[in-house]
Every structure is written in C-alpha cells, then in structure tokens.
Amino acid sequence: MNQERKTVIIIGGGFGGLSAAKKLRNKEVNVILIDKTNHHLFQPLLYQVATAGLSPAYIAFPLRSIFRKSKNVQVILGEVKRIDRKSKKVYLNGENYSYDFLIVAVGARHHYFGNNEWEKIAPGLKTLQDAINIREKILYAFEKAERTLDPKEQQKYLNFVIVGGGPTGVEMAGAIAEIAKKTLIEDFKKINPSKAKIFLIEALDRILPTYPLDLSIKAKKDLEEMGVNVLLNTRVLDIRNEMVITDKQTIEASTVIWAAGNKANPLIEQLETEVDRMGRAIVTPYLTLKDDENVFVIGDAAAAFDKNGNTLPGVSPVAITQGRYVAKSILKKLKNKPIKPYRYFDKGSLATIGKAKAVADFGWIKFSGFFAWLIWVFVHIFFLIGFKNRFIVLIEWIFAYFTHQKSARLIVDEKILKSS
Amino acid sequence: MNQERKTVIIIGGGFGGLSAAKKLRNKEVNVILIDKTNHHLFQPLLYQVATAGLSPAYIAFPLRSIFRKSKNVQVILGEVKRIDRKSKKVYLNGENYSYDFLIVAVGARHHYFGNNEWEKIAPGLKTLQDAINIREKILYAFEKAERTLDPKEQQKYLNFVIVGGGPTGVEMAGAIAEIAKKTLIEDFKKINPSKAKIFLIEALDRILPTYPLDLSIKAKKDLEEMGVNVLLNTRVLDIRNEMVITDKQTIEASTVIWAAGNKANPLIEQLETEVDRMGRAIVTPYLTLKDDENVFVIGDAAAAFDKNGNTLPGVSPVAITQGRYVAKSILKKLKNKPIKPYRYFDKGSLATIGKAKAVADFGWIKFSGFFAWLIWVFVHIFFLIGFKNRFIVLIEWIFAYFTHQKSARLIVDEKILKSS
Numbered sequence: 064m065n066q067e068r069k070t071v072i073i074i075g076g077g078f079g080g081l082s083a084a085k086k087l088r089n090k091e092v093n094v095i096l097i098d099k100t101n102h103h104l105f106q107p108l109l110y111q112v113a114t115a116g117l118s119p120a121y122i123a124f125p126l127r128s129i130f131r132k133s134k135n136v137q138v139i140l141g142e143v144k145r146i147d148r149k150s151k152k153v154y155l156n157g158e159n160y161s162y163d164f165l166i167v168a169v170g171a172r173h174h175y176f177g178n179n180e181w182e183k184i185a186p187g188l189k190t191l192q193d194a195i196n197i198r199e200k201i202l203y204a205f206e207k208a209e210r211t212l213d214p215k216e217q218q219k220y221l222n223f224v225i226v227g228g229g230p231t232g233v234e235m236a237g238a239i240a241e242i243a244k245k246t247l248i249e250d251f252k253k254i255n256p257s258k259a260k261i262f263l264i265e266a267l268d269r270i271l272p273t274y275p276l277d278l279s280i281k282a283k284k285d286l287e288e289m290g291v292n293v294l295l296n297t298r299v300l301d302i303r304n305e306m307v308i309t310d311k312q313t314i315e316a317s318t319v320i321w322a323a324g325n326k327a328n329p330l331i332e333q334l335e336t337e338v339d340r341m342g343r344a345i346v347t348p349y350l351t352l353k354d355d356e357n358v359f360v361i362g363d364a365a366a367a368f369d370k371n372g373n374t375l376p377g378v379s380p381v382a383i384t385q386g387r388y389v390a391k392s393i394l395k396k397l398k399n400k401p402i403k404p405y406r407y408f409d410k411g412s413l414a415t416i417g418k419a420k421a422v423a424d425f426g427w428i429k430f431s432g433f434f435a436w437l438i439w440v441f442v443h444i445f446f447l448i449g450f451k452n453r454f455i456v457l458i459e460w461i462f463a464y465f466t467h468q469k470s471a472r473l474i475v476d477e478k479i480l481k482s483s
Numbered sequence: 484m485n486q487e488r489k490t491v492i493i494i495g496g497g498f499g500g501l502s503a504a505k506k507l508r509n510k511e512v513n514v515i516l517i518d519k520t521n522h523h524l525f526q527p528l529l530y531q532v533a534t535a536g537l538s539p540a541y542i543a544f545p546l547r548s549i550f551r552k553s554k555n556v557q558v559i560l561g562e563v564k565r566i567d568r569k570s571k572k573v574y575l576n577g578e579n580y581s582y583d584f585l586i587v588a589v590g591a592r593h594h595y596f597g598n599n600e601w602e603k604i605a606p607g608l609k610t611l612q613d614a615i616n617i618r619e620k621i622l623y624a625f626e627k628a629e630r631t632l633d634p635k636e637q638q639k640y641l642n643f644v645i646v647g648g649g650p651t652g653v654e655m656a657g658a659i660a661e662i663a664k665k666t667l668i669e670d671f672k673k674i675n676p677s678k679a680k681i682f683l684i685e686a687l688d689r690i691l692p693t694y695p696l697d698l699s700i701k702a703k704k705d706l707e708e709m710g711v712n713v714l715l716n717t718r719v720l721d722i723r724n725e726m727v728i729t730d731k732q733t734i735e736a737s738t739v740i741w742a743a744g745n746k747a748n749p750l751i752e753q754l755e756t757e758v759d760r761m762g763r764a765i766v767t768p769y770l771t772l773k774d775d776e777n778v779f780v781i782g783d784a785a786a787a788f789d790k791n792g793n794t795l796p797g798v799s800p801v802a803i804t805q806g807r808y809v810a811k812s813i814l815k816k817l818k819n820k821p822i823k824p825y826r827y828f829d830k831g832s833l834a835t836i837g838k839a840k841a842v843a844d845f846g847w848i849k850f851s852g853f854f855a856w857l858i859w860v861f862v863h864i865f866f867l868i869g870f871k872n873r874f875i876v877l878i879e880w881i882f883a884y885f886t887h888q889k890s891a892r893l894i895v896d897e898k899i900l901k902s903s
Contacts, residue, residue, distance in 0.1 A: 101626065101894045118538035120891035127670035128888070137672050140626040140894070158630065191895045206521065206560040210578065250547040252557050451882050451890070455875055462871050468548070470871070471540035474521045474560070475611045 068093050068135075071393060072153050072162040074143050074330070076103050076126045078379045079362030080168035082386030088133035090394060095160055097139045097153070101125055104191060105447055107379065108456075110231060112194035114238035115202065115246075115469040119191045121456050124448040143169075146333040148355060164357050164393050167334065167344070168386065171363040171377060174324035174341065181302040185224075185319040188231060197320060199474050201239060204318045205247055206474070208254045221259040222316035224307045226299055227323030228265030228272070230414040233282060235320055236263040237417035240289040245467040261291045262314055264307070266298050266323075271414060271422065273376060278422040281431045285416045299323075325377055327364045334358065339366040339374070348404035350389055359392075361385035367405065375407055384408075413439045418464065488513050488555075491813060492573050492582040494563050494750070496523050496546045498799045499782030500588035502806030508553035510814060515580055517559045517573070521545055524611060525867055527799065528876075530651060532614035534658035535622065535666075535889040539611045541876050544868040563589075566753040568775060584777050584813050587754065587764070588806065591783035591797060594744035594761065601722040605644075605739035608651060617740060619894050621659065624738045625667055626894070628674045641679040642736035644727045646719055647743030648685030648692070650834040653702060655740055656683040657837035660709040665887040681711045682734055684727070686718050686743075691834060691842065693796060698842040701851045705836045719743075745797060747784045754778065759786040759794070768824035770809050779812070781805035787825065795827055804828075833859045838884065 069092050073080045076098035084096045102123035111117040130136040145154040146167075152159050173187030186193060186200075201223070208220035223239050225232045243259035250256070263270065263286065269279040270286075270293060283293050294311065301308040305317050327342035336352045337345045343366040344352065350367060352358045361367075362382035367375045375381045388405045395402050411425035413435070421436035423429065440460065447453045459470050489512050493500045496518035504516045522543035531537040550556040565574040566587075572579045593607030606613055606620075621643070628640035643659050645652045663679035670676070683690065683706065689699040690706075690713060703713050714731065721728040725737050747762035756772045757765045763786040764772065770787060772778045781787075782802035787795045795801045808825045815822050831845035833855070841856035843849060860880060867873045879890050 101622065101892070118540045118891075119895065120538045120893055123893055125670070125892045127667075128892070131669040134672070139630065140623075141630065191893065195895065202521065203560075210559065210561065247547075249551040250545070252554070451878070455878065458871070458875065458878075471538075472521070472545045472548070473540055473543055473611065475539060475615065 069163040069397060070095065070161065071164045071166065072097065072160055073166040073168060074098075074146075074153065075168035075170055075362070075364075076100075076138075077106070077168060077170050077362060077382065079170075079382035079386040080166065081126075081129070082383045083166050083168065083361070083390040084130065084136055084386075086387050086390030087393070088130060088136050090135065091397070092135065092393065094133075094136040095139060095162075096126060096130070096136060097141055097143055097155070097160075098126060099140075099142050100190070101127070101140050102191075103129065103448065106189075107443060108447075109188055109191075109194050110234045110238060112191065112471070113188055113197040113201075113235065114242060115198050115472045116238065116463060117456060117459055118471045119195065121452045121459075122447070123191055124452070129448070143330060146330065148334065148358060151357075162357075164396075165359065166386075166389055167331070167358065167360045167364055168362045168382070169328035169330050169364045171325035171327050171341075171343075173321055174326035175321070176324060178302070181321065184304060185226060185302050185307075185321040187321040188235070195475075198471070199476050200318055201242065202472060202474050205243075205251065205254070205256060205259075207317070209251050217254060218258065218260075219305055219315045220317045221254070221256070222262070222314060222318070223259065224262045224264065224314055224316045224319045226264050226302075226307070226319065226321050228263055228267070228270030228293070228295075229322060230271065230412075232263055232265070232320075232322035233270055233286065234415055235322060236261050236286055236291045237289060237415070237420070240286070240291050241417055241467070242469060244290055246469050246472075257290075262294060262307075262316070263291055264294045264297050264299060264309060266296070268296050270295070274412060274414070274422060274424050275429050278424060278429060278431055282414070282416055282422050285420045285431075289417050289420075325363060331360070331364055334360070341366070349392065349402060350385055350405050359389040361389055367407075369407060378412070380410060381407055413442060415439045489583040489817060490515065490581065491584045491586065492517065492580055493586040493588060494518075494566075494573065495588035495590060495782075495784075496520070496558075497526070497588060497590050497782060497802065499590075499802035499806040500586065501546075501549070502803045503586050503588065503781070503810040504550065504556055504806075506807050506810030507813070508550060508556050510555065511817070512555065512584075512813065514553075514556040515559060515582075516546060516550070516556060517561055517563055517575070517580075518546060519560075519562050520610070521547065521560050522611075523549065523868065526609075527863060528867075529608055529611075529614050530654040530658060532611065532891070533608055533617040533621075533655065534662060535618050535892045536658065536883060537876060537879055538891045539615065541872045541879075542867070543611055544872070549868070563750060566750065568754065568778060571777075582777075584816075585779065586806075586809055587751070587778065587780045587784055588782045588802070589748035589750050589784045591745040591747050591761075591763075593741055594746035595741070596744060598722070601741065604724060605646060605722050605727075605741040607741040608655070615895075618891070619896050620738055621662065622892060622894050625663075625671065625674070625676060625679075627737070629671050637674060638678070638680075639725055639735045640737045641674070641676070642682070642734060642738070643679065644682045644684065644734055644736045644739045646684050646722075646727070646739065646741050648683055648687070648690030648713070648715075649742060650691065652683055652685070652742035653690055653706065653834055653836055655742060656681050656706055656711045656713075657709060657835070657840070660706070660711050661837055661887070662889060664710055666889050666892075677710075682714060682727075682736070683711055684714045684717050684719060684729060686716070688716050690715070694832060694834070694842060694844050695849055698844060698849060698851055702834070702836050702842050705840045705851075709837050709840075745783060751780070751784055754780070761786070769812065769822060770805055770825050779809040781809055787827075789827060798832070800830060801827055833862060835859045
C-alpha cells in the first residue's frame with residue numbers, strides 16, 4: 064500500500080465490483096476489494112450448477128488470481144459488518160479499513176415479500192452454496208421417489224415448483240425438465256422419471272415480462288413442449304412443508320425453488336440513505352449518494368434511473384458498465400477533470416429455455432429458436448473468465464448436446480441422507 | 484426383479500462392490516447395489532480434490548448411470564443400518580431387502596487409535612465431503628494468514644501437518660507444497676506463501692513403508708526438495724486445537740490432516756463374525772465367512788490372506804479382483820460348478836509425490852522420477868470412468884503442468900466465514 068495515494072474500497076466482487084477493480088488496477092490509487100467468498104461468480108450460468116450441468120469451479124474464478132499481477136489491488140476474504148460514512152471506515156470482524164472513495168457493489172438476495180419463513184422450504188439461487196444445495200435437493204428427490212412404494216408420496220417427490228417466471232425461473236424450469244425427461248429417464252428402474260411434473264408459477268399474465276410479448280409467448284410454448292406446466296396469473300399464497308398453495312390450486316411438491324424477487328443486500332441500510340421498496344440505494348446520475356459524492360453504489364444494490372426516469376434492470380451489463388463508470392469517475396476526480404452522468408446503452412437481452420431453445424431481443428431485431436441459442440452459447444462462453452474454463456464449459460455443452468448426460472450429478476452432503 | 488431368480492445384495496459401490504456388480508450385470512440373478520452416496524468414487528485421485536486440483540464431478544460417477552442398461556441391477560441410495568444373517572435380510576431406514584447372497588464391500592474409515600476426539604481437528608480423507616472440507620480448510624488458512632498482522636499467529640495458519648507417511652500422506656504433502664510454493668505464491672500481497680511449512684509425520688523409520696527401501700528414500704528426498712519437512716520415527720501423542728504434540732516437538736498449526744490409519748466400517752460388527760485388530764472380517768480363502776458361505780466380505784472391510792499368511796493390503800487392485808472373484812463364485816455356485824480359492828497377483832504399486840515426481844514398484848523392476856510419473860498419469864486416466872472425465876482430467880493436468888494453477892480453488896461453505 065502506497066501511503067500517499069488515495070484508497071478506494073470496493074465491497075463485493077460480483078460483476079460491478081470486479082469491473083471497477085479491473086479499471087483501477089495499476090492506476091495511482093490503492094484498491095481494497097472485499098468479498099464474502101474467494102471467487103467471482105459468473106451468475107448467468109449458476110442455474111447450470113443447480114441443475115448438475117456444470118461443476119462449480121468452472122463458473123467461479125478466484126479473485127486473488129485475477130489481481131495477482133496488480134500490486135495496487137489488495138483482495139480480502141471477509142464480511143463487512145458495518146460502514147461508517149462519518150469516519151470513512153469499513154468494519155470487518157476484527158479489523159477496519161479507511162477509504163477515500165467507497166464503491167458499494169453488494170448485490171441482492173432473494174425477496175420473500177415478508178414471508179421469510181418460506182426461504183427454508185423454497186431456497187433461491189444466488190451463491191454457489193445455494194446452487195449446490197438445490198442440485199442435491201433435486202437429485203435426492205428422484206432417489207426418494209425410487210425408494211417409495213406409495214404412488215401419491217412418489218408423485219410428491221417428482222413434482223417440482225419454480226416460483227417466478229423471469230429469466231432464472233425459465234432457465235431452471237427448462238433445465239429440470241431436461242433432467243427429468245432426458246438425463247434420468249433410463250437411470251431409474253422403479254419410477255418413470257418422465258412422470259416428473261414441473262410447475263412454473265408467475266403472478267403476471269406472461270413469463271419473461273421484460274421481453275417483447277411475442278418472445279414471452281414463444282418461450283411459454285417452448286417450455287410447454289418440454290413438459291413444463293406454466294401457470295400464469297397465479298399468486299403464491301403460502302409455502303408449507305412439501306406444499307405450495309396458490310390462489311388457483313394446491314400443489315404437493317418436495318422441491319420448491321424461489322426465483323420471484325430480489326431485495327438489495329441489507330448492508331445498504333448501513334449507508335443511512337434513501338432506498339426504494341426493494342431496499343436499493345437511490346443514487347444520483349453520477350451513481351453517488353445524494354449527500355456524499357465519494358460513496359458510489361452500483362449494480363443490483365443501486366436504484367439508478369435511465370433518462371425516462373425508469374429504474375435500470377438488475378442485469379450484469381448494467382453492473383459491469385456502472386463499475387467501469389465509477390472507476391473512471393474516481394480517476395477523473397483525482398485529476399480534477401469534469402465528469403458526465405452515467406448512461407446505460409441497452410445492447411439487448413438473451414434467455415435460454417432449454418437445449419437449442421432461446422429468445423433474443425436486441426431492440427432492432429428480436430428472434431428465437433436455435434440461432435438465438437447459439438448466440439446465447441457464444442456470448443456466455445465469451446464472457447467467462449479464463450481460457451481453460453471456457454474450453455471445458457464448451458466441452459461439457461457439446462457432450463451434453465449429444466448425450467443428454469449431465470456432468471455433475473453428485474449428492475455429496477452426508478447430512479441429506481442422515482436426515483431422511 | 485425376477486421372482487424366480489436368486490438375489491445378490493451388494494453393500495457399497497466402491498472398487499470392490501462396483502466390480503462385483505459389473506460382473507453380475509445381465510446375468511441370471513437379481514442384484515441390489517446399496518450405497519450411502521449416489522456415486523462411485525475414484526479414491527486414488529481424491530487427494531487432488533482436497534488440494535483444489537480437480538472438481539469433484541470428474542472423479543465421481545453416478546452409480547445409476549453405470550447400470551442404466553442393466554435391467555437386473557437395482558441401485559439404492561441408502562444407508563444399511565442392520566444386517567441379519569439369520570433371516571438373510573438387510574435393513575435400511577424404513578425398508579428391508581432379502582438376499583440369497585450378500586457381498587459386503589463397505590470399505591474403511593480412519594482409525595484414530597482410540598483418540599476419536601482428534602477427528603474434528605485432524606480430518607481424514609475418504610469421501611468427497613471429506614475432500615471438500617479439507618480443500619476449504621487449506622485455502623482458508625492462507626486467507627486467514629493474509630488478514631493476520633501478528634507474525635506468530637500468521638505462521639500458525641501457514642503450518643500444515645500431515646500425520647501418516649503412506650501414499651495418501653505423501654500425495655497430500657506434495658500437493659500442499661505445490662499449492663503453497665507455486666500456485667499461491669503471487670496471489671497474496673501481505674504474506675509470502677512460501678513461508679508455508681509442511682510437516683509430514685511418520686512413526687516408522689521411513690515413508691511409504693510398503694515400498695522398497697530405496698524408493699522410500701527417493702520419495703523423502705523429493706519431498707524435501709519441494710520444501711516438506713519429513714519427520715520420521717516421530718509419534719503423535721496428542722492433537723489439540725491448532726497444535727500437534729509429538730514425542731519430539733510441538734507444532735502449532737491450524738491445518739492438520741490425518742492419513743495414519745484405517746479401520747473397517749463399523750457395519751462389519753453386524754456380521755457377528757471374527758475380526759482382526761483393524762475391525763476387518765476375517766474371511767476364508769473363498770472370501771466368505773467361516774460359518775456362512777453365502778456371505779462374502781471384500782476390499783478394505785476384509786482381512787484376506789495371501790499364500791504366506793500375510794494380510795492383503797487395502798488397495799484398489801485387491802478390491803477390484805476380489806469383487807470379480809466373488810461375482811464369479813456366485814455364478815458358479817448357481818450352476819454347481821467347483822470354485823477355486825481367491826489368489827491375488829500383485830501387479831505393482833505407484834505413488835506420486837508431486838509434479839513429474841513419482842515412484843513405481845512392479846516387483847521385477849522399480850524406478851522413480853519423470854517416467855514413473857508419466858506411468859502414474861497414464862494408469863490413473865485409464866482407470867477413470869467415462870470418456871469425458873478422462874478427457875477433462877487430462878486437460879486439467881496439462882494446464883496445471885504448464886501454469887502451476889489449480890482449477891478448483893473454491894471456498895463455498897458460508898459457515899466457514901461465519902465461524903471466524
């Protein structure tokens with residue numbers, strides 16, 4: 064650490080924090096990057112870990128390795144417990160660090176809309192640990208069905224409910240349908256895995272509501288062809304043990320996955336600043352706090368607005384460009400250069416539904432099917448970190464395409480067996 | 484299940500149980516293969532998962548997939564709680580299964596020689612869960628060292644003790660030395676990971692005691708060149724929190740790994756038969772119990788003897804050939820054909836010490852160094868299950884050879900951070 068230089072603390076090594084740190088490396092500032100895990104997680108492929116398609120290591124990259132050659136970037140594995148804007152300090156368990164500039168990129172967690180007791184039964188998908196837990200839950204449900212003679216009990220293990228029809232919910236529903244109808248179909252002797260029923264519940268009148276209407280309709284048709292029951296205009300009233308109660312019906316299911324809502328990390332409360340109803344810090348057009356131009360909030364933790372006053376969506380391109388923007392802003396401030404407000408250029412959205420099925424919306428053109436899926440594959444391989452990771456993920460996908468096999472069908476947790 | 488056929492129950496899907504089930508597939512018997520996990524584990528490479536070199540999925544293969552096309556083999560994920568030889572039944576949680584022939588291939592766990600309280604501090608390496616726990620412990624020790632300012636405290640995190648100088652202990656010591664001295668050397672800014680000290684403790688006067696003496700000496704020299712402190716003739720008296728007390732010295736270390744001894748799975752007690760001091764069932768030359776020719780015990784759970792009366796070692800070639808032998812015995816019994824006693828032909832042993840370093844003993848020839856290591860690589864790739872797994876493990880090793888990087892440097896468990 065160079066004592067004469069200003070210090071930038073970045074909390075969070077996701078898309079936003081990582082891109083900020085990359086822009087600041089080998090520049091005339093000290094950077095301290097703090098994350099609760101030791102890796103940057105490529106969240107767009109997390110659902111593939113949760114559905115046994117990929118091993119965790121290939122979508123997670125050690126933050127230390129990324130900055131091994133950047134002398135001005137210090138990586139700390141730790142959890143920030145407190146932010147004190149008055150003294151300009153960030154507190155971990157045991158130690159604290161002083162900042163001149165603070166970039167808060169802490170992301171979001173699931174939002175159960177006041178029903179936090181649902182989390183235990185219906186976990187969400189944000190971290191590698193979440194993904195591994197969901198993977199074991201899904202695979203173990205089939206094992207339990209195989210060991211059960213009672214047909215009603217068996218069906219309960221073979222019912223899967225996904226709450227929320229956004230991109231994550233759609234991807235999960237498609238991937239579970241693939242596992243049930245293709246991957247496992249020959250593996251079980253007593254049960255017929257094709258009896259598995261996948262329910263995708265969405266409160267609005269269409270899935271992928273941020274996409275153009277015709278793509279939503281196409282995605283629903285694709286999912287239904289894969290055997291997914293898409294329940295629109297359906298509200299979840301309660302989630303109890305092995306049971307989902309909606310305003311239309313009650314579904315008995317041992318596996319329920321939550322993909323319905325996000326809420327900013329509670330650390331945002333520490334900033335003592337204005338937040339929106341999802342707990343995101345409301346930021347200026349410069350992505351700073353209103354009363355503190357040295358504190359930036361970016362990515363899913365921030366409520367930033369486009370020129371029409373709409374909140375920017377919680378997607379990785381927003382986080383990445385915001386990270387770069389605030390890093391450049393800090394460098395400009397240090398040189399007393401003028402700073403322009405942040406502007407987001409939407410390059411388009413992609414969502415995959417299943418093998419060789421996807422929807423793409425680039426604004427000037429929108430399409431679906433095999434070609435959209437190929438673009439999805441290309442884009443995701445391209446943005447992964449590390450040549451070897453790209454290579455191995457591509458091999459996995461090529462194998463999966465031709466064999467229907469999934470690579471990481473592991474139940475590792477010994478507790479899962481003990482508890483049953 | 485064909486009612487007219489005899490039923491063979493196999494407990495355990497390791498090398499012994501798996502090779503027995505493979506020999507019995509598509510034969511005129513019903514086979515029930517019961518395992519506590521859903522996968523066959525390729526244990527010889529487990530230390531590479533524990534040292535972040537490989538992802539778990541590539542050394543573990545779903546048992547169901549192996550037998551997907553064998554109609555006579557039923558795979559059950561479950562834990563056998565009780566074996567009743569009188570009624571010829573095997574009891575799981577909730578259900579039970581009747582057998583005509585029983586193959587017990589339940590393997591071994593670690594043996595702490597009466598000091599079971601050491602297990603929490605000094606875990607052993609038998610399952611994927613063990614390996615993942617050890618991986619996180621090792622990686623987290625470096626992270627903790629980075630966050631500690633007190634040099635004495637820091638050294639404690641950078642000290643690694645491996646108890647037991649057999650193949651597992653030697654492989655672990657070599658791999659941790661590689662991580663510390665090569666993989667992580669540039670990644671940490673405050674600590675110098677080369678300050679890491681690795682201690683390999685062995686009670687006997689040489690490591691790899693089952694190998695020829697000159698190979699033991701060579702392996703020790705190799706390890707020492709890699710920076711491992713090999714402590715021979717040293718007995719562990721006590722393992723306390725972050726401290727290993729031997730008859731020669733006391734070592735403060737936050738990471739201690741146990742590779743010193745094995746003990747048969749406690750399920751062997753259920754057989755109510757004679758056992759040796761390691762808890763292994765003493766078997767006849769036909770690998771059956773003395774008083775029950777329909778119950779076979781094989782692999783690490785059995786004390787079988789060679790023609791000189793020496794107990795056969797607990798290595799995979801013994802388990803594999805025993806599995807095949809008992810499967811053939813059962814098929815011969817069903818046809819009233821004569822059965823010859825089991826005989827083991829030792830084809831040799833291989834142990835790796837580190838990159839491009841190994842020792843090989845084939846009886847008629849013994850050697851060490853790069854060529855022994857190449858044979859080690861070839862043999863291990865060859866015996867892995869699945870073409871894709873072989874391909875990806877080979878890619879990982881080629882990358883690791885040239886870059887010193889480790890693929891799976893993940894700390895996933897959120898509890899590890901919360902507890903510190």
